[in-house]
Amino acid sequence: MKIHEYQAREILQDFDVPIPAGKVAETPSQAREVAEQLGGTVWAVKAQVHAGGRGKGGVKLARNLEQVEELAKTMIGMRLVAKQTGSDGALVSKVLIQQGVNIVSEYYVGFLIDRANQSPVLLASSEGGMEIEKVAADFPEKIVKEYIDSSVGLTKEQAKDVVVKLNMDEKVREKAEKVLLGLWKAFKEKDCSLLEINPLIVTKEGEVFPLDAKMTFDDNALYRHPELEVLIDPSQEDETELKAHEAGLPYIQLDGNIACLVNGAGLAMATMDTIKLFGGEPANFLDIGGGASVEKVTAAFEIMLSKPEVKVILVNIFGGIMKCDTIAEGIVEACKVVSLTVPLVVRMKGTHEDLGKQILKESGLPIITAETLGEAALKAVSLAKEQ
Structure with missing residues (x-):
């Protein structure tokens, strides 16, 4: 889950991280009022989108109130195209x-999870303002890595070591250490997957x-943070992914035309790999989970079929906790509700497999069955090419 910069600022303030004066505005006139309230002679007008790389068009300096209002007028309502937004902006x-x-001076600071080392890591660099990928490519020697023991957390000694390696002025090192410790506390307590500060500045x-x-x-940790759920901005989310989130379905939109409904993340990944192996393109990742109801399966079908590029649906179920007959009932009900208009390939194995297959057979629906994942994927790819 992503949030806006202004929301991140508010969270960081709760962890005693100092933040430059600023306030969000929704209209040009409100932007001018905010600038007037803040005072000063220079203001940054920053577009709020769920993407980095806003420097080219999304962040502008204004040197009078008229410029603040004019820049806000230009930005609000526009579709900002940046490296992380795609061509649609x-x-x-x-x-x-x-x-x-x-x-x-400017620095880069980022906290994230290093999956290879199975631990949080603090990345820092004296090349603030640059994308960390470019720093890694052009100045690898300028990246400081500090691995963090989750059971202990970032220590004062580690924070001090990072600040020294960044060659910060001795007069501000203590303040910088406190900022790093505050950032780590926010990262850990809010279950962040990423906390990136670029740049961290010295004034x-x-x-x-x-x-x-x-x-x-x-x-996966949002159930612990109901206060974060209200920060979701629907305008920044893929509409299909948002519907899936509301239905409690792990879903990621992809660019292919074979929609996938699978139980279990590992099996879902294997299913997409097999589709690719036979020359097809998966349209989504969708994990129906181990306790899906008929209602959840119906919601999944509605979500998949909402994408006009979908030519085939492939259902791949391994019945363990999730019984095959339950999925079969969900499939039949979903097909009635959504008026299925594309071929449906189903492969199921495991608990109540025979009963599930019988339900599908007696439904009278034009469901194409398969015994193996390879057979199912091959049929789905072939059907997609025929559409």
């Missing part, structure tokens, strides 16, 4: 007005601020 419905600061006055903040959260 992302809708800008709000802008963050941030008071100008006197920047002396002429000797303050240390995150000038930009990007936070994403582990979806």
Whole structure:
């Protein structure tokens, strides 16, 4: 789950991380009012979208109130195209007005999960403002990596070591250490998958601020954070993925034309790989889970068929906790509700397999069955090519 920069700022303040003065605005006139309230002679007008790389068009400096209003007018309602948005861009419905600061130096700081080492890691670099991928490619020697023991957390000694390696001015090192410790606390307590500060700045006055903040959260931990659910911005989400989220279905939209309904993430990945092996393209990742109801299966079918590019649906079920007859009943009911208009290939194995197959056979629906995953994928790919 992603949130906007202005929302990330509010969360960081709860963890005593200092933030430059700023406030979000939804209209050009409101943007001007915010700038007037903040005071000063320079303001940053920042488009709020769920993407990084906004520098080219999404972040502008204004040197008077008229410019603040004009820039906000240009940004609000536009679709900002950045490296992380794709060619369609992302809708800008709000802008963050941030008071100008006197920047002396910029740094990159990021907390994320290193899956290879199975631990959180703090990445830092003196090349603030640049994308970390470019820093890694051009200046690998300027990246500091500090692995964190989850049971202990980021220690004061580690924070101090990172600040020293970044060659920060001795006068601000203590403040920088406190910022790093506050960022780590936010990362851990909010179950973040990523907390990126780019840049972390040192000002002429000797303050240390995150000038930009990007936070994403582990979806699997959201049940622990009902306060985060209200931060979802539907305008920034894929409509299909949002519907799946509301239905409690792990779903990721892909670019293919063979929709997949599978129980279990590993089996879902294997199913998509097999489709690719036979020359097809999966349209989605969808894990129906181990306790799906008829209602959930129906919701899954509605979601898959809402995409006009879908030419075939492939259902691949291994009946363990999830019984094959339950899935079969869900499939039959879903087909009646959604008026199935594309070929449906079903492969099921496991608990109550025979009963499930009998339900499908007696349904009178034109369901194509398969005994193995390979056979099912081959049939789905062939049918997709015929459409």
